[in-house]
Amino acid sequence: AYEAQVAVEEPEVHAFLHLDFDAARRRAAAVDAAVRAGHDPGPLAGVPIAIKDNIVQEGVPTTAGSRILEGWVSPYSATVVDRVLAAGGVIVGKTNLDEFAMGSSTENSAFGPTRNPHDLDRVPGGSSGGSAAAVAARFSALALGSDTGGSIRQPASLCGVVGVKPTYGAISRYGLIAFASSLDQIGPFAATVDDAAALLAVLSGHDPRDATSAPRGPIVSDPSDRDVAGWTVGVVTELAETADPAVAAALEAAARHLERLGASVVSVSIPEVAAALAAYYVVAPAEASSNLARFDGVRYGLRVEALTTDEMMVATRSAGFGDEVKRRIMLGTYALSAGYRDALYVQAQRVRTWLAAGLARAFADVDVLITPTSPTTAFRLGERVADPVAMYRSDVCTVPSNLVGGPAVSVPFGYDADRLPIGIQVMAPAWEDARMLVAARALE
Ligand code: GLN
Numbered sequence: 001a002y003e004a005q006v007a008v009e010e011p012e013v014h015a016f017l018h019l020d021f022d023a024a025r026r027r028a029a030a031v032d033a034a035v036r037a038g039h040d041p042g043p044l045a046g047v048p049i050a051i052k053d054n055i056v057q058e059g060v061p062t063t064a065g066s067r068i069l070e071g072w073v074s075p076y077s078a079t080v081v082d083r084v085l086a087a088g089g090v091i092v093g094k095t096n097l098d099e100f101a102m103g104s105s106t107e108n109s110a111f112g113p114t115r116n117p118h119d120l121d122r123v124p125g126g127s128s129g130g131s132a133a134a135v136a137a138r139f140s141a142l143a144l145g146s147d148t149g150g151s152i153r154q155p156a157s158l159c160g161v162v163g164v165k166p167t168y169g170a171i172s173r174y175g176l177i178a179f180a181s182s183l184d185q186i187g188p189f190a191a192t193v194d195d196a197a198a199l200l201a202v203l204s205g206h207d208p209r210d211a212t213s214a215p216r217g218p219i220v221s222d223p224s225d226r227d228v229a230g231w232t233v234g235v236v237t238e239l240a241e242t243a244d245p246a247v248a249a250a251l252e253a254a255a256r257h258l259e260r261l262g263a264s265v266v267s268v269s270i271p272e273v274a275a276a277l278a279a280y281y282v283v284a285p286a287e288a289s290s291n292l293a294r295f296d297g298v299r300y301g302l303r304v305e306a307l308t309t310d311e312m313m314v315a316t317r318s319a320g321f322g323d324e325v326k327r328r329i330m331l332g333t334y335a336l337s338a339g340y341r342d343a344l345y346v347q348a349q350r351v352r353t354w355l356a357a358g359l360a361r362a363f364a365d366v367d368v369l370i371t372p373t374s375p376t377t378a379f380r381l382g383e384r385v386a387d388p389v390a391m392y393r394s395d396v397c398t399v400p401s402n403l404v405g406g407p408a409v410s411v412p413f414g415y416d417a418d419r420l421p422i423g424i425q426v427m428a429p430a431w432e433d434a435r436m437l438v439a440a441r442a443l444e
Helices: 002-013 021-036 079-086 129-136 153-159 193-203 245-260 271-294 309-320 323-336 342-363 388-393 399-404 433-443
Strands: 016-019 048-052 090-095 142-147 162-165 185-190 232-236 264-268 368-372 408-415 421-427
Touching (some): 016 129, 048 129, 079 090, 090 129, 142 193, 153 162, 153 408, 162 193, 162 433, 245 368, 245 433, 271 342, 342 368, 368 433, 408 433, 421 433
Parallel strands (some): 232 264
Antiparallel strands (some): 162 185
């Protein structure tokens, strides 16, 4: 059924960079045979899943949306891929993304944009736009994305699906092509909170191959627990104010809905969140400028030959990286350079600590926080490409949880006048992912 859906709609949506339903059918048959032989096939038995193309799978091409990796085939699998397969999952392909996960619309992919299944003239969000579109268009039941500053939650919101960014350290990053290592987390996309929670339980738990993986067990949550009676829910004033009228109305409706379920809803001012976007766009490019140094024409993918090694590297990186990636490398290198480092990078890290204190203060009085996931619904293709700062502003509500490491989820909650989906974000303190999922279920 998923394959038939792909045949009809994928040519227009372009969610995938690599699609292999032959391999998926073989794999499904093997899972089926295991069931018939009396083996427990695992919690994802036979479930089709799409993988963002910055997560590696042995023997499968991985591009991260970049020409610099075109044609590169990974010799190993990410821990999350191993866990999906061990749980019986059926991988259908690798999904499109903004180059190296840098963007909010999937328009920065070197291989052309993905389109929003709800309206093909609009973006699916990004950077995990292919994964969000794949679940929204029913090309797969589940998908994996990565979220450095909102790249799971914002596309989930724009495509009308559930997307979870778990607590930093909950899911191994081994085999995720690094963008900003102190912010990156892999997480699930699904049509429902319970499906996302089931995938989260499979993905999470300690992995010795990632030094930042926390020595904890998997994140398990009770699918029947959706009870927020007696909870205090905070609406973050500064983020509510970023919303356009339709999104603001949905946030208001979500607050009233939680009240009807017995929660008390209060407005919470966290002035520190106003500085999060600026801090993010220093820290993320700084880490990216270091992480992307490995793409040098020697080790992976593209090489543009030249007379000297230096000239080869310059020619390879000039041809292989797109404009946004070059912009981030320049911004990051500048922010880390002698003379500017203290004023930019070190200051941004101070803002990060200050933001964590602001959120901790808020969480002393509330169980969860709710915000818009994105200030707007899906925008038109091309609308923000010429204005990087307008694109960056798409992330204003999502970057705080990356900077502090806490969990956040986007849940679909209604539509605007053009029938475009709206998402509500639920945030919780670090390691309270299960608490966050209770509130997310209550919003469904
Ligand atoms: N849109 C943000 C950026 O461009 C976040 C991307 C992400 O989470 N990978 O950096």
